[in-house]
Amino acid sequence: MKKLLTLLMLTGVLTLGYSTTSFAQVDQDTTAVDSAAAAQADSVERAQAAAQAAQQQEEANAGAEEEVEESFHRVVLRYFIDGGWEFMSIVLLCLILGLAISIERIITLNLATTNTKKLLAGVEDALASGGVDAAKDYTAGVKGPVASIFTQGLMRSSEGIEMVEKSVIAYGSVEMGKLERGLVWISLFISLAPMLGFMGTVIGMIQAFDTIEALGDIQPAQVAGGIKVALLTTVAGLIVAVILQLFYNYLVSKVDSLVNDMEDASISLVDMLVKHKISN
Numbered sequence: 624m625k626k627l628l629t630l631l632m633l634t635g636v637l638t639l640g641y642s643t644t645s646f647a648q649v650d651q652d653t654t655a656v657d658s659a660a661a662a663q664a665d666s667v668e669r670a671q672a673a674a675q676a677a678q679q680q681e682e683a684n685a686g687a688e689e690e691v692e693e694s695f696h697r698v699v700l701r702y703f704i705d706g707g708w709e710f711m712s713i714v715l716l717c718l719i720l721g722l723a724i725s726i727e728r729i730i731t732l733n734l735a736t737t738n739t740k741k742l743l744a745g746v747e748d749a750l751a752s753g754g755v756d757a758a759k760d761y762t763a764g765v766k767g768p769v770a771s772i773f774t775q776g777l778m779r780s781s782e783g784i785e786m787v788e789k790s791v792i793a794y795g796s797v798e799m800g801k802l803e804r805g806l807v808w809i810s811l812f813i814s815l816a817p818m819l820g821f822m823g824t825v826i827g828m829i830q831a832f833d834t835i836e837a838l839g840d841i842q843p844a845q846v847a848g849g850i851k852v853a854l855l856t857t858v859a860g861l862i863v864a865v866i867l868q869l870f871y872n873y874l875v876s877k878v879d880s881l882v883n884d885m886e887d888a889s890i891s892l893v894d895m896l897v898k899h900k901i902s903n
């Protein structure tokens with residue numbers, strides 16, 4: 624009987640130990656699986672967070688690029704409003720009118736440019752083949768100030784070379800006046816825009832000092848903004864003057880070139896008439 628009880632007790636101890644070992648092994652396996660799943664989930668979350676951060680960075684960069692592209696227009700508009708529409712509008716009007724006249728003058732002067740060598744060759748051929756009348760018909764069909772001067776000179780050829788020279792000089796002055804038409808207005812806008820800018824600045828400074836006088840002892844930062852705004856009109860006037868000055872200098876050089884062509888061509892015309900009369 625004692626042996627039987629002893630055998631049963633040993634069997635129970637062995638069974639309990641095996642069960643404990645089995646449960647421990649299952650717990651270890653379960654813990655390992657849970658750790659692997661947690662690590663995989665953490666990796667997925669990190670990848671999603673990195674992708675979201677990259678997308679946000681791209682959106683921020685795109686927004687920054689759009690802000691840079693629009694910043695110039697916004698800054699110009701803000702400065703225009705801050706400078707005071709009363710003076711800034713007048714300065715802007717000077718720029719618009721000056722550019723309009725400049726463009727019109729550029730087109731007109733380019734159309735007035737004539738190939739003087741070709742014109743002189745045609746006049747000489749006409750004089751040799753058909754005389755003065757043929758030369759007048761040829762110059763009347765050519766556009767430009769040089770051809771107009773030739774026509775006027777040929778019309779007075781019957782009165783002598785001296786009369787031709789006087790006619791060419793007189794009509795050359797008329798054509799030069801036509802070429803210089805509008806330049807005085809561009810020059811006016813070049814002078815007017817900075818003066819308007821200075822006037823706006825002076826008025827703004829007076830207002831700033833009135834504020835200082837009214838408030839008494841104040842910090843410079845309290846009036847720095849007003850002074851900065853007052854200087855915007857001067858900057859705008861100087862920018863307009865610089866732009867129009869470039870166009871004005873180009874137009875003046877173009878007019879001088881055309882006048883030189885007219886003078887040289889007129890001298891050649893007189894020489895051809897003298898030669899034609901001598902040959903006859």
